[in-house]
Amino acid sequence: MSSNGWAAIPEPPPAATREAYGPALVKLAEAGHDIVALDADLSASTGGNKLAASFPERWFTVGAAEQNMISIAAGLASTGKTVYAASFAVFMPGHCFDQIRVQIAQQRMNVKLIASHGGISVGEDGASAQAIEDLALMTSLPGMNVVVPSDAVEADWAIRRAAEDDEPWYIRLGRPKLPIIHLGVDEPRFELGRAEVIYLEDDVTLIACGLMVEPTMRAAESLAQEGIGARVLNMATIKPLDEAEVIRAAEETGAIVCAEEHNVIGGLGSAVARTLARHCPVPMEQVGIEDRFGQSGPWQALLSEYGLTAESVVEAAKRAIARK
Amino acid sequence: MTTTHASTVDIDALLEVCKRIRRHIVEMTHAAQSGHPGGSLSATEIFAALYFGGVVRHDPSNPLWERRDRVILSKGHATPVVYATLAEAGYFDAELIPSFRSLGTELQGHVVRNRPAGVEMSGGALGMGLSFAVGVALGHDLDDVPEDEGQIFVVVGDGELNEGQNWEAIMSASHFGLPRITAIVDRNHFQNDGPGDEIMRIDPVGDKWAAFGWSVQHVDGHDVEAVRDALLTARACTDAPQVVICETVKGRGVSFMAENPAGWHGKGPSDEQLAQALREIDGGLT
Numbered sequence: 001m002s003s004n005g006w007a008a009i010p011e012p013p014p015a016a017t018r019e020a021y022g023p024a025l026v027k028l029a030e031a032g033h034d035i036v037a038l039d040a041d042l043s044a045s046t047g048g049n050k051l052a053a054s055f056p057e058r059w060f061t062v063g064a065a066e067q068n069m070i071s072i073a074a075g076l077a078s079t080g081k082t083v084y085a086a087s088f089a090v091f092m093p094g095h096c097f098d099q100i101r102v103q104i105a106q107q108r109m110n111v112k113l114i115a116s117h118g119g120i121s122v123g124e125d126g127a128s129a130q131a132i133e134d135l136a137l138m139t140s141l142p143g144m145n146v147v148v149p150s151d152a153v154e155a156d157w158a159i160r161r162a163a164e165d166d167e168p169w170y171i172r173l174g175r176p177k178l179p180i181i182h183l184g185v186d187e188p189r190f191e192l193g194r195a196e197v198i199y200l201e202d203d204v205t206l207i208a209c210g211l212m213v214e215p216t217m218r219a220a221e222s223l224a225q226e227g228i229g230a231r232v233l234n235m236a237t238i239k240p241l242d243e244a245e246v247i248r249a250a251e252e253t254g255a256i257v258c259a260e261e262h263n264v265i266g267g268l269g270s271a272v273a274r275t276l277a278r279h280c281p282v283p284m285e286q287v288g289i290e291d292r293f294g295q296s297g298p299w300q301a302l303l304s305e306y307g308l309t310a311e312s313v314v315e316a317a318k319r320a321i322a323r324k
Numbered sequence: 325m326t327t328t329h330a331s332t333v334d335i336d337a338l339l340e341v342c343k344r345i346r347r348h349i350v351e352m353t354h355a356a357q358s359g360h361p362g363g364s365l366s367a368t369e370i371f372a373a374l375y376f377g378g379v380v381r382h383d384p385s386n387p388l389w390e391r392r393d394r395v396i397l398s399k400g401h402a403t404p405v406v407y408a409t410l411a412e413a414g415y416f417d418a419e420l421i422p423s424f425r426s427l428g429t430e431l432q433g434h435v436v437r438n439r440p441a442g443v444e445m446s447g448g449a450l451g452m453g454l455s456f457a458v459g460v461a462l463g464h465d466l467d468d469v470p471e472d473e474g475q476i477f478v479v480v481g482d483g484e485l486n487e488g489q490n491w492e493a494i495m496s497a498s499h500f501g502l503p504r505i506t507a508i509v510d511r512n513h514f515q516n517d518g519p520g521d522e523i524m525r526i527d528p529v530g531d532k533w534a535a536f537g538w539s540v541q542h543v544d545g546h547d548v549e550a551v552r553d554a555l556l557t558a559r560a561c562t563d564a565p566q567v568v569i570c571e572t573v574k575g576r577g578v579s580f581m582a583e584n585p586a587g588w589h590g591k592g593p594s595d596e597q598l599a600q601a602l603r604e605i606d607g608g609l610t
Contacts, residue, residue: 067492075461079463099455
């Protein structure tokens with residue numbers, strides 16, 4: 001199969017997407033960006049404390065008060081700052097959706113929301129700590145850019161790219177250490193609103209975001225061994241969705257699978273389905289959390305329990321192809 | 325044009341401004357047959373003192389002037405008093421006022437940032453203004469804006485203090501040490517469902533702010549000279565955030581609204597009621 005310049009299965013030292021945040025902030029400050037970063041008593045986990053160590057005047061913690069943090073972020077942005085606000089995805093947007101809606105989205109403030117610990121891969125902390133609905137909330141806000149990086153390298157690209165405009169962003173990061181699929185890629189491949197084409201085949205298209213990109217690549221390699229050519233798109237931007245690439249994939253492959261660590265309602269799959277329904281209806285299958293809450297457990301065991309695996313993507317691909 | 329810190333502002337002129345603001349409030353809620361007259365009439369002297377009493381540094385011809393003070397309406401439903409004041413101050417043509425709440429208007433039901441120019445923050449969801457002010461103050465401190473510039477005045481409702489986010493913000497303003505911020509409580513004792521003391525008691529409200537590290541003043545919120553003096557005192561304070569608790573009457577200046585404040589939280593007067601209201605307003609506060 002054509003690999004488009006990709007290593008077959010990467011074997012780098014793994015890293016969590018959240019680990020990109022602190023170093024990215026420091027790089028932005030060192031480059032002279034007028035940034036301010038806010039945390040809400042979770043700075044060691046988000047990595048915001050790394051900015052505090054080197055640029056203490058540019059970092060504030062508001063304590064465990066996410067609503068206050070978001071409105072403070074809006075006020076800071078109104079004075080011309082580029083503001084990053086970080087917490088866990090269950091608390092931001094969970095605790096402060098109204099503040100994000102009125103003060104960040106409606107006012108179109110230059111605030112980048114960095115939501116760490118997204119999805120069920122948080123692991124042992126269980127259902128209350130596992131955000132499975134954050135993408136639904138954030139994609140429903142007019143003007144909000146919503147991004148889910150696939151590895152720590154892409155997370156670094158996206159976090160720093162966000163500082164280049166004055167729009168509101170939501171970037172979802174994760175807790176577990178993942179393989180680096182962009183190992184050794186020097187030029188940023190992240191473009192807001194653009195899919196990254198990983199494999200360009202024509203039997204079926206697999207569209208994934210976040211930690212489902214790497215297993216989706218493995219699913220494509222497994223399908224290839226059965227003679228099925230799978231196109232793979234890394235859809236790091238959920239909104240604005242790369243509709244042109246989705247339509248092209250539907251026209252050229254005739255079957256779509258979406259894979260995400262989110263409720264199947266309201267995330268990547270919903271966004272793609274909306275595009276397909278309007279422009280190019282083809283069979284589509286979803287790999288995601290089937291409308292139920294999470295629970296405690298090791299994160300890899302949770303991914304298996306909830307069907308977020310390469311094997312699930314392979315099965316979904318075969319179902320989609322059979323419906324052509 | 326910028327205002328000055330003039331303690332010599334003519335009080336008779338301020339009283340006339342209050343009448344004009346009140347006229348606009350009842351006329352626009354009458355035109356829209358909706359809106360929030362009660363909590364606008366209670367805040368009339370507060371807004372007159374801010375904009376016409378020499379308290380706020382601002383420039384209607386340059387609304388985004390970098391060295392301006394900011395007035396933030398946290399009780400974001402009280403748009404009639406804001407639009408009336410901004411029109412009187414010259415931010416927009418008063419002929420726009422009857423378009424209040426109509427399709428396509430700049431004058432939305434709840435405040436929208438920069439619509440019209442002079443509105444500093446979008447609101448309507450209660451409890452966010454003080455937090456926003458904390459962010460503005462932190463930004464000004466980072467930019468080394470002098471202490472006597474970039475002051476921030478936040479008008480909050482007493483019912484609004486039910487919202488927990490206020491207390492997060494009150495705690496953080498003293499924690500961060502932000503004397504640029506002056507909160508103004510429109511203490512009109514009524515909220516949407518009825519008397520505040522019955523819905524959710526907030527007394528001793530001044531003691532609560534003081535316990536959070538704020539400097540507290542109490543004032544008759546319908547004595548425009550006293551309100552002006554309290555705001556100037558707060559403006560000059562450089563060692564703590566300040567709150568001015570303005571004792572007010574919901575619907576003040578219109579007898580049938582003041583006598584039934586819960587009934588006039590969110591509706592507009594009829595033709596006959598408008599005529600009576602305008603007669604009473606022209607007579608001045610008694």
